[in-house]
Amino acid sequence: MRQMLYRLMLLSVVMCVMPSLVSCSDDDNGVSTLPQIFIEKSHFTMAKGDVTILVTAEVPPVQDIRIPVRLGGSAVRDVDYTISDEGVVIKAGETTGSFIVSRIEESMPDDKLELFINLAEAPSGYCLGLVNYASINLLGKNGYVMSFMETAGTIDLDGEFKLKLYDMKGSMYRPKVEEIFEVEIDAEQSTAVEGEHFEMPEGHVIKYPANAREGILKVNMLKVEPGRDKIVFRLVDKDGYAVGANPEMTVTIKGPDNFSGTWQFDHFDFADVQMYEDWGMANIYPDKAPVASADDKMVLTGETYEKYAFTPQFGKDLAKYFGSGTRDVEFIKVDKEFKDQNGVNTNFTRLKVPGINISFSDTKQDIRDAQVAFNLIQSDGKEYLECWIGDWIPVYGEYGGDLSDWIYDDTYLWTMAPIRIYFTRVQ
Missing domain, CATH: 2.40.128 (Lipocalin)
Structure with missing residues (x-):
């Protein structure tokens, strides 16, 4: 029943968006030529601390604009979380604005809560993009944290990089069954090309065996090329897990040392x-x-x-x-x-x-x-x-x-x- 209510809430968020999309259409085909405003990332999992929601305008405004937001979900404001503002401001000449959602740790329940945020309406001269909402999974005391062990590493012929899991008290967690964690490559920050400079023999995943102390990300060197030797890995959101202190890892392909x-x-x-x-x-x-x-x-x-x-x-x-x-x-x-x-x-x-x-x-x-x-x-x-x-x-x-x-x-x-x-x- 609870899951059904969440789905209805999320559906209501989407339904709120639809009028805005229609209202900014300027022809019979429903296609808008107005610049869009959208949320950069639509899903977060949160244990402690805070997350920053980035809102982007395709075209910078000539004067400050404010986009109000609506809140929903099972999480209660000022009980389970606080929000820096009920709207986001994009300043004149800029393309991004942000607001911050912070966790209130003292009231953390055993089970997870959900928070839905959607942009309420577009300011004049803009329309809302399709991704104009975000969901935040607020983990309870029964949640877990995933984190790379290091923030940087190197590859000679091959490399193995460790992932660690922790419970909400900071103690090491060993899953009872094998868990699979996905990783993505930050294409903008990375200079090495998969298939040309490196390969991932097990794919873009970290396998964490049952009862293990760590999971391993495996990367093999294919070619060393100066200036094209950096890979930035990022942990992908996983239900029941929040990212910890090291959600990203930068790996440099150096090849074996030359002792000449x-x-x-x-x-x-x-x-x-x-x-x-x-x-x-x-x-x-x-x-x-x-x-x-x-x-x-x-x-x-x-x-x-x-x-x-x-x-x-x-x-x-x-x-x-x-x-x-x-x-x-x-x-x-x-x-x-x-x-x-x-x-x-x-x-x-x-x-x-x-x-x-x-x-x-x-x-x-x-x-x-x-x-x-x-x-x-x-x-x-x-x-x-x-x-x-x-x-x-x-x-x-x-x-x-x-x-x-x-x-x-x-x-x-x-x-x-x-x-x-x-x-x-x-x-």
Whole structure:
């Protein structure tokens, strides 16, 4: 019965509009040549705070005009919401005006309410457009909020961007069944073109599995083109959900990092390896850790991220691992499971480097192709090339020593005990 009343209210709104549309017709066909006035967006879902209703005139007025509005629906003014004005003013020479609907949180009921707003009549010299009404779904205490986790992100080869759900108290919400959330692309703000620069393998949706902590928006890179690399995603209204703090997300298509240049040694970070000694888990012989100086350099030359010529110019210790002589190195993949020096997940590019002594030793030779990971970072205003050595097998009695006992599979040292080497670019 309640839903039927809402439909009747909405129908009455539309019926109120029809006389205005007819009255601004200037011929027998009912087609108006007068400029229209209309509402930019016709549907809103609101949890807390306020929403701004924009009203647009096709042609700017020569003097200020005021368009009155009518209110209807189950929501009660000054009990469930307030409105900044019962009309909207479009100033002379401008094309838009607005008014604000604010939620009164103290009186929020359990279930949702609805508010209908329509433009009552057009001022002289204008007619009302077809979209001259708006509906606002005012969520109750049983409603939910949807929000992107971040407002900005980047894509190398692919990107995954998180959506979070919350209840009206701000606690994380896990839906009992899978939910599908639609996203739209802001064509005016975006410069990248779908199908040319990027694709969305699951379509313009975010799938939020039952009982999950987050939903994922998936985007793949197709081409990197300077100046045409920005995508602005916006959450689409969904019944029962209001948009939260981050309704939009700007994504930049940058592609995998290109590491071309001459790089000079800056410092080591042995923290991941040292942990085993500190916790009494293994003797790693820290006094035998490799050393290097600013004289240790390497050159990477390549026009794309897919292939480089690698020329190490290292002294004794780094040469134990990297050897000498120029060789071609190839892109393997972008790995998203590593953590940076601050423990934050980051993207590393794995390269296949031939001629590596994975023993990192001058007493034992075990030469083969190895995977070495690289990442460009900014720290204290400086650019660093972080080199991540996880494809190595320590030799007993030398640096890393007893870590050999912890190597359960090929991925263990990658994630648990990498040697990090930091280089700076030689200008």
